[in-house]
Amino acid sequence: MKNRRINELLVLCWLLFSFNSAAQAQEISSERQNVLRGSITEQRAWWDLQHYQLSVAVDIGEKRFSGSNLITYKVLSDVRELQLELQQPMVLVAAYQQDTKLAIRQEGYSYFITTVAANEVGKEYQLRVEFNGQPHAAKNAPWDGGVTWSEDGGGMPFIATSNQGIGASIWWPNKDHGYDEPDRGIDMFIEVPQPFVNVSNGRLVNVEDKQDVGSRIFHWQVKSPINNYGVNINIADYVNFSEVYQGETGPLDMDYYVLRENEDKARMQFKDVLRTMQALEHWFGPYPFYQDSFKLVEVPYLGMEHQSSVTYGNGYQNGYKGRDLSGTDWGLKWDYIIIHEMAHEWFANSITAKDIADLWVQEGFTTYAEGLFVEYHYGKQAGDEYQQGLRQNINNDKPVIGPYHQHKIGSFDMYPKGAALLHTIRQVINDDDKWREILRGLGTTFYHQTVSTAQIEQYIIDQSGKALGSLFDQYLRDNRLPILEFRIKGQQLTARWSNVIEGFEMPIRASIGEQEQWFNLTTQWQPFELHEGELVWDNNFYIAQAFLALQ
Template identity: 50%
Template sequence: MQQLAFQKIGSLALLCTTLYTLTLFPTQAQQTSVPYSRQDSLRGSITEEREWWDLLYYHLDVEVDPRRKSIQGKNTVHYKVLKSYQTLQIDLQEPMEIKGFYQEGREMPYRREGNAYFVELELPQKVGEIHQLQVVYGGTPRISPNPPWSGGLTWEKDQKGRPFIANSNQGDGASLWWPCKDHMYDEPDSMLISVTVPDPLMNVSNGRLRKTEKPSPEKTTYHWFVSSPIANYGVNISIADYAHFSEEYLGEKGPLTLDFYVLRENLEKALVQFKDAPRMMRAFEHWFGPYPFYEDGFKLIEVPYLGMEHQSAVTYGNGYQQGYKGKDFSETGWGLTFDYIIIHEAGHEWFANNITYRDIADMWIHESFTTYSESLFLDYHYGVNAGNAYLQGARSVIKNDIPIIGDYGVNQRGSGDMYFKGANILHTLRQWIDQDEKWRAILRKMNATFYHQTVSTQDIEGFLARETGLPLQTFFDQYLRTAQVPLFQHYWKDDRLYYRWQEVVDGFSMPVTVSQNNLTHVLHPTAAWQSTDLLLPGRVFETDPNLYIFTQQIRAPSE
């Protein structure tokens, strides 16, 4: 489903085989020095062969062979014609292979360009019509060298030597293991995932288990139905000899099933550790509004890698320990009061699966808000000071290397600072608003406004500017489109405090709260020097530690 309007990529730009970037912000320079290829453009842009059809439904029907580490099957693509065109792009990455494209029982010719397949449809494609395309494929998908950061399949064993299998493919693309329209701007309205595995293994995927079938005495097919729009990278297969337990959470929209699938040897540990799941739900429904997928339920599934935000099927591999593999990013102790993977990956149900970036250059929309959700979890359960301390402490991991927004149209994300720097940016905005209930209402309205939609940075910026009533353009230009942190520079002279912003974009203006002798004052610095006599001359004062800024006292200039 194409939820929001998208930008058409000019054919001339697509012909570029070296340097290509579609930028929504002409003043933002390319972030990397490596020239982009035509494959980057075919993967990351909305090509003519993509834009003319609206994705409605997938039925992914595959058999997974753990012994051969292979996947064989088909994907039936249902789509609606938006404008007449005869060439349709489907993506599948090597070493997986397409065996044929079929429409109305006839095999369709196609041409291939790297990972992009261009199907030449013989049936006239008339505006408003709904058609199906069956894609038959198979092969041995790439094994992830470093999941989940490097995409692919992970094939491990449990303690009894039985297969333990899962996929992870954000960034690299779902087309690593199944053929699809591999761009984030368009999602199917719903999806059926049918996976056949050898007994006694079971497959757990997104949505709800509709039924199981026995295609042979030694195999079982699990049919999982997703009733909500879903991003390609969120489609999940998790295969093991799982133990299952569940509970019912009474949430804002009524009863919600929480289902847990874990290796049998870890069942007792999971019964304790997964108590963080209902705690997460209580905190995030408070801050963000109802869980976005009541119809599909919520699952937490053990996998042989750290974890991933697969929609309604969050995967978990944190070793049943607090923090991030036992580490507290903030070094305050607060990061060890929760299981990082449960809280962070489940937070993505609101920011990634409900509100989804249209281009990976805007990945900050997923990671900044979700990392910020960790502090809101602490805020809800332990108080505002706990959330504040967590974010302030985690600033030590921020690099300020390149801008948080990446390059558009080439499948390129921005800086890894989108996590904790992004969270601190949002926390800074909370201080500027200075009304916590208003901030909470904005976060809840944001999830309602963009419910099950793909969005751009401009969508989010515009929404926040309207809802806060604040002039936020230079705020976002500064924090998202440069790597520089605003520098609050000051000096004392003639019993007055002189102050200004440095290292900022033109027109940057954001208030700063300062404290001295238990009194607080709000200053309104710009890039030009200003002065005030509100503070006791020469005495120490403190800027609000919840603002992500740098401060510098300099010598007063001589006359």
């Protein structure tokens, strides 16, 4: 009875501590929190993340995580206060360096830790933080993020983390900003009850059975840089099967972890994986994580691009939950989640947006990759049709790029409109071999890097030799759709762009009878002589048309 009373008091103390932490968090405005989360503060800029060693014990019955994170960092400038994030109701309990407990102050869910002494520039140091709590339970994963606590068909635990938008700090303490990734990756030690299996990122190094407490510790290792939101935990009564893909860089281990009840369906549906890898390596270059392998893991939500541990929950059906987002039927010939989430290995995991304002770099290129997959396997006309069909999902409600340094995204048009922009640029370049070189060159030039829109823009402009600046500005920084206004009198065309930013210019292609003709249009009316035949503007350009009657 005495021990029970002590346990109750300990729980009460923890609840009071959690309540006080949450109350403190409420004192900070959402605007202030967004600035702390979305900007490269002084407390972030002075240290360069090198490695995480994340240890987490998962208590399934209590829906609780507890553990530690050993952070290795390199000093860039002489500052002592270090910023991490951990969101309520999780609690950062303590921080240690050189066996000394460190002082911590808190603003919202941002923690500021004072290191032991002035750090020497150029040297590496380690800092260990301890944490525990009941992480936010996702209600509509992966969009609201958190932990999904579910069960398989036999009533066994089926658990997964997902946190792209809300951030990895929803369940573990980290430097929660996209600009800095651990250069030497992460080692994860995940303890789960026997007989369940944990699947996380990278390669499985070891499984330690702790018979005395009835648990198992899975050690997963990632050697490449990894974005925080790509780190994941998946727990279930998984079965594993595998194959080897002979890719551009050599043999690649392909592992599949699925619920025991779904193994037969998975062996059939996951045939899309090899042909996806073939198409994506053709267009984007070698898979970026050969040293960390590739996994596709079944989860109790739709799926997400966790690095080298891509998650899947599309119900073993083609399309997006059985639907074709393009309305062309091409999207029903393959599994949307497999293709889309695998493409994120190139754009999101290898090439990562520094600021989520530029999230189109990840989502636009990945949505565009869907059409490239169609083109690779079904032909160029099929790919064009798919790309054109995706435009029905564009709202043009606000700019694709969001406000910088505020942890805010732009329009969800970043998916289909980002793809439409890229497909339009391909037409302007008018050289498919050059376009493929540019796509593959992005993968090489920005391999395992965090980037900005400006860097991507400049690379494409430089490699193409085309004046594309106003296209990027129009489609990414303005919400209006360019309107092609034109008049025809006899064999003379007059045309211009309207509903556009000042200085917008873009050439456009048309077919006239059996011939092709280009028109270099600006915002000023210009006359052009037409070939004989009917004028048909190329529908691969994402624009609106307005034929104006002669006055």
